[in-house]
Amino acid sequence: MLLDLIKKEIAVNVLSLRFIVIFVLFFGLILVSTFILTSDYQRRQQGYQSSRTAHRDALNKIESLEDNRKQVEELIYNQGVYTELQPQPLSIFVRGLEDDLPSQIHISRNLYTSRFGVRKIDEDFYQNPFFSLFTTPDYGYIVNIVASLLALLFVFDAICGEKERGTLKIKLSNAVPRDLVILSKWIGGYLCLILPFLVSLLAGITYVYLTGAVRLGGESLDRLLWLVAISLLYISVFFTLGLLISTLTHRSSTALIVSLFVWICSILVIPNLAPVIGRLVAPVPTLQKILAEKEAVDRETSLRLQRISRTMLEYGNEAERARERIEKEGETRKKKLDAFFQSELRRQIDISKTLSRISPSASFRYAATELAETGTGLFSRFNIGYKRFQERFEEYAEDIDDRLDDDQLGNDWLQVDELPGLEMSPSRIEDVIDSMITVDLLLMVIFNVIFFMAAYVFFLRYDVT
Template structure:
């Protein structure tokens, strides 16, 4: 009997007008999304190659070591191919990493972001599923019980010796299959076209991550499908079901994920940029006043030069402590916002897919750590170079020749390289497992709620 109900639901859905609309929307949105993001990824690869060449030319054109220390060494992070499907933080974190000669390297704003995506959210697959397909899922099934009650078919079905749990399960499975088959078909078509028209290339871990992104997407769609069934069991008219379904979708998908960060900012205050600038000026004034007092006691220019370098290092160290304090506050805000927003399946879905793609918070923190190491390697290279040149210049009496030795420029090939490596698939899956579990819990709760309510549902 279960298989009969499933086949009946699939047939009814396939022959309905909303199935045709759903199929067309899936094809246009999903295929269009993959194509658009693939084209953007192709442009990012071109920008990446050109930027790498530009950074090498910049270093080779520098006239002395001091210029390199002042400007720093810039390198590039290769674009993440999985950002085609889940942009995440890729749109806000820079792929240009600058190692400073004085302070810790950091990650800034993206240089190569599509300006159109600054006005509108990037239309990646996760965005399409999160906003559009979740709405279609809940609209697809909002009248699965209440609608059949109005038509009288539910009463007719229950007049036969068919358990209510079988009817509910059959409706859920049949409706869900009707929804996900065109979705998966659109994804496959989009991937085939993308492989032909763009340089998209995924390795073993990349394909595993993509498969899990699709699994999580199917799990997320089923959450709203189960929610639609739940709403339908609590209402008696399809019009009421529609209003409640739309209200629930707005709260879970649009309201909670967008309002929670504002609440987190109010709960955990961070120093303003103006206050940070004032602290930097105070640190600089204090350290340079002390250095000027000490320089009066020194006799040689070399001792004074060493004092200036030590003072600059102290300033950067103290300034870094101030920045680290603010960074911890911001991390606290982000952690609080993520924790609260997980009451929405939309937030759990976005976090899980971003972590699987390597564009979530763990991926961003990993990039920051690589940037820090890159900066430390660059600073260590400069320090060793200065020490070696001081030893070389000790026996030189001519000041011009000594300055030439000390300030000779370094070649690009002599400098450390930024070699960023994405996290392994196992690490990505581990970072996403909590949010995946939450989606499973949402599914179970919504389905069990609809099951408990349907057992007592009045069909008269």
């Protein structure tokens, strides 16, 4: 009997205008999005390769200089070292935070302050501004926003609509168990919803494969398959939620209004309200305040060093040890300020993420961006890699300066392949899956179970008259 009910639901849904509209929307959005973002990825990949070539040519010009001192001055103090961020392959499907990171990093040593200069180099200023004004929705956006809404609209009148038409009363009067009715509506309706979604997605993936923009194999393919699985689970959450709303209402118009209200709260209100609450619950001192305190530490350290220089000039080594101790204390205090700022910031982020996970939209977004390597993990790896880049450049510059002063710098000292660069630790899919299963994936499964059990209980008591 269950199989017959499922076949009936599939037949009714497939022959409806709603199914055709959803198929056209999915196919058009996913295919157009994939087409545009694949071209954009190829453009960014070409820019990455061109930038590397240009910077290597510039280094070769420095290497061609005859005077070592001119080479050091040009490399360390003028041109500096450039490094590029390679575009993530799966950013075709989920852009995430990749656009918020610099495409290139430039570090040089200032002759007077010995500080680092960093700048972001992008070509956005010279491009058509309408590409930024009207951004192309990626696959993650389509699933998060469009698919969730279509799932609710596809099923919002599954129960109350049949009651209004009188078919539900006839069906139950023929001794059809209620549990089989609601189960068949879930299975049949969900299959009809994901069929156009999977066909459209397969067309998009096929296009990416044929263009050769990304080699879909190995870990990239595993990540993509996990992304599809998470998407299907996320869509099922809103489909089950829509079925629950249909069992709680008796008119299709009421169910539609409630569905739209729930969708707005889940997609727009909760994820955007969570960071605001996080700032109120766990405020973080501003970066300007931290910098002001570090400058105060520098001024205090400078005054103590001047006092040491005036009062202990004749003590020799003892005065030198005192100066080193004062400088070390100053650096330790500044590191503590940095650690305090990072600790408070992580606490605020954790609170915001926990609150946002009340909505399944946030769970999907976190899981999708991490699978595509464009989420907060990429941001953290970039910050760690950049700090390591700074440290390595400083060590490299000091070593070159010392060797130059001691006249121990050979003519072949500049080796382009040995220059410090930005090295980011790879993201292992096993770690992503483990963290995702424990939090976001488990939450979406729990949402599904709770919504379906609630729909089942309410339908058992549903008044069909």
